[in-house]
Amino acid sequence: MSVTSSTPAVASSAAVQAPASKPRRSHWTRRLAIALVVALAGGGGALAWGMHEQPSIPPVVWLQHPVQSFTFALGGNPHPVQLALPPLQPLSAVAQLGRQLFFDTALSASGKQSCASCHDPAYGYNPPPGSGPVMLGGPNMTTPGFRPPPSLAYLYRQQPFSIGPDNEENETITLQQLAALGQTSQRAQKTAQSTAQSVQNLVPTGGLFWDGRVNTLQQQAGGPLFNPVEMDAGTPQRVAAIIERQPYAKMFLQLFGPNVFADPKQTVSEALFAIARYQIEDPQFHAFNSKYDAWLQGRATLTSQEMRGYLAFNDVNKGDCAACHLDQPTKDHLPPLFTDTQYEALGVPRNPQIPANQNPHYFDIGLCGPFRTDLKNQTAYCGMFLTPTLRNVAQRPVYFHNGVYHSLKQVLDFYNFRDVQPGRIYPTVDGQVRKYDDLLPQYRANVDVTDPPLNRKLGEQPAMTAQDMRDIIAFLHTLNDGYTPLKPTS
Structure with missing residues (x-):
């Protein structure tokens, strides 16, 4: 199996390719037997054992790599890798303090909301079930938000916001200059087989929140804390006064000195720093213990349906999901994050369940506003939102930046039918399908109509x-954290 993000290991012979060596004569008997089975199955490589259809592997691959092909077709990984996982070690004192702050509802105006209220550890740091398209907050827990909270998990490797790849050669170039370059540069099509090329596109990437408006977990923690539709904590003076009365106030004094409460802004800054350290240090925020992680390491076997879903996930002519949700370890053996952290304008339908959308003149256009303002004039990016991780995606109650969908089936229906049968996706008014109805007409040209399957x-x-979509959903469930792998055999 390839261990680079640029060579997905499923849709080609790379999925089962063995190390180069001259086959021994004894292998020919097995090769002929496999060839016979393939021929009897119809020549397409689709085998069936019992009642379950097995994943399709091209006949030529079966002939060239029979042992690896059988392993792969039966749900195993013929080339397990050693993942470079974050070290397991005790939390620092600052991170321990951050954990207490993360769960402290006293900091909110209502006294009922904490960071964990919208980022529930029991559900992959996603919003809890039944929370609706947006969360309620404010002083009485009745004020609706504007977007569903993204997951807080797997953000420890998130890069700062930029336009295009890391700017190593000219660090003085401004974001506005990069944006101008990005709008005139050629863009490679994104597919599961060309991620090495598409990652070099001069497109927005990195950052936190749906619009990448902050770059650090410390900054991110401050957003909900003071947002009037979320925790609505008020002023730094109020937050510092609450912290000074909490049992963990002694830790503040020990960690940050006897004068930490003299300046409320410093108090809040240290609190946000502690919350960030908690997210970085606690392995539960990036556990990498899903069934898929175990499979990558040769410690789990995928079911027939999960394996078919894995193939469809990477198939350019089917889901092509891996074009944006990279599923291969990096060249340094870091486990995949299932996102390229780039931004896309997908044109998802408007969600009438968001109270703000009752105003027909209100539009959430992502990188161009209303919450991010520095790119408001870069109209080529209007309607773009961050590609989220798919880890623990099956545990989310709603999907996309506006929470318009409540199930993975609805999400896949969107990708499958958006362009070929738009009437299944968008509302019809006076006999006309209102495609891209959550974008103003002048921004609809930004919607991706280039990358498969769009x-x-x-x-x-x-x-x-329909079977492909059911299979992909089965595979997506293997990305949930908390899988217990098979015990290694001696």
């Missing part, structure tokens, strides 16, 4: 069958 035309065949 490059199909009206009336064409959808990229995925």
Whole structure:
């Protein structure tokens, strides 16, 4: 198996490729037997054992790599890798303090909301079930937000916001200059087979929140704390006074000195720093203990449906999900984050359940506003939102930046039918389908119609069958943290 993000290990022979060596004569008997099975199965490589359809592997691959092919077809990983996982070590004193702050509801105006209220550890630091498209906050827990909270998990490797790859050669170039370059540069099509090329595109990448408006977990923690529709903590003076009365106030004095409460802004800054350290140090925020992680390491076997979903997830002619949600370890063996951290304008339908959307003149256009203002004039980016991780995605109650969908099936239906059967996705008014109805007309040209499966035309065949989508959903469930792997055999 490839260990680079640029070579997905599923849709080609790389999935089962063995180290180069001359086959021994004894292998030919097995190769001929496999070839016979493939031929009897119809020549397409789709085998069936019992009642379960097995994943399709091209006949030529079976012939060239029979042992690896059998391992792969039966749900195993023929080339397990050693992942470079974050070290397991005790939390620092600052991180321990951050843990107490993360769960402290006293900091909110209502006295009922903490960081964990919107980022529940029991659900992959996603919003809790039944929370709706947006959370309620404010002083009485009745004020609706504008976007569903993204997951706080797997952010420890998130890079600062930029336009395009890391700017190593000219660090003095401004964001506005990068934006101008990005709008005139050629863009490589994003597919599961060309991630090495598409990652070099001069497109927005990195940052936190749906619009990347902050760069550090410390800054991110301060957003909900003082947002009037979220925790609504008021002023630094109020927050510092509450902290000074809490049992953990002694830790503040021990860690940050006897004068830490003399300046409320410093008190809050240290509190946000502690929350950030908690997220960075606690392995539960990046556990990498899903079934898929175990499979990558040769410690788990995928079911037939999960393996078919894995193939469809990477198949350019089907889901092509891995084009944006990278599923291969990095060249340094870091486990995949299932996001390229780039921004996309997908044109998801407007969500009438968001109170702000009752105003027909209100539009959430992501990088261009209303919460981010520094790119408001870069109209080529209007409607773009951050590509989130798919880890623990099956535990989210709502999907996309506006929470318009409540199930993974609805999400896959969107990708499958947006262009070929838009009437299934968007509302119809006076006999006309209102496509991209959550974007103003002048920004609709920004919507991605280039990358598969979003490059199909009206009336064409959808990229995925109903079975393909069920299989992909089964695979996505293997990304939930908390899997107990098989014990290694001696």
